[in-house]
Amino acid sequence: MNTHFNWRGLLCSFGLTFTGLSALFLSLPQSILAAVYDGGGLQEGVNEAGNTGIGSADIRTTIIKIMLEIVSYTALLAVSVIILAGLYLILGFGDEGAKDKAKKIILYVGVGVLLILLAGAIVQFIKGLVL
Numbered sequence: 119m120n121t122h123f124n125w126r127g128l129l130c131s132f133g134l135t136f137t138g139l140s141a142l143f144l145s146l147p148q149s150i151l152a153a154v155y156d157g158g159g160l161q162e163g164v165n166e167a168g169n170t171g172i173g174s175a176d177i178r179t180t181i182i183k184i185m186l187e188i189v190s191y192t193a194l195l196a197v198s199v200i201i202l203a204g205l206y207l208i209l210g211f212g213d214e215g216a217k218d219k220a221k222k223i224i225l226y227v228g229v230g231v232l233l234i235l236l237a238g239a240i241v242q243f244i245k246g247l248v249l
Contacts, residue, residue, distance in 0.1 A: 178248050182241060182244065182245045182248065185241045186238070186241055186242075186245075189234060189237055189238045189241060190238075192234050193231065193234050193235075193238075196227050196230050196231045196234060197231075199223065199227050200223075200224055200227050200228075202223075203220045203223035203224045203227065204220070204224070206219065206220045206223070207220035207221070207224075
């Protein structure tokens with residue numbers, strides 16, 4: 119069995135990738151490569167931030183909204199990891215090690231989802247007390 123690493127193939131792959139990306143970069147129009155700001159300046163940015171409602175809300179409300187968003191994105195990530203573990207289980211082709219690893223991932227993520235739901239409930243409870 120040959121255990122020698124193929125450095126030449128790796129370097130050729132990087133060289134070809136670099137050459138292709140360089141050719142793509144050089145073929146782009148100059149208007150895409152340089153972004154020019156022609157806005158109204160700092161005061162217009164401050165006025166626009168005020169229009170979005172960022173500055174008008176109470177800090178407690180803003181923090182609770184951010185916490186709820188974090189909880190919802192964490193739950194989305196947990197579901198994605200469960201799907202990934204399921205794929206790992208399927209693509210393991212009956213290998214016991216892969217099957218056990220996928221089961222552990224699903225178990226740990228299930229516990230994590232319960233903690234996420236608990237965190238969401240705590241945030242909703244605090245929201246009811248504060249607001």
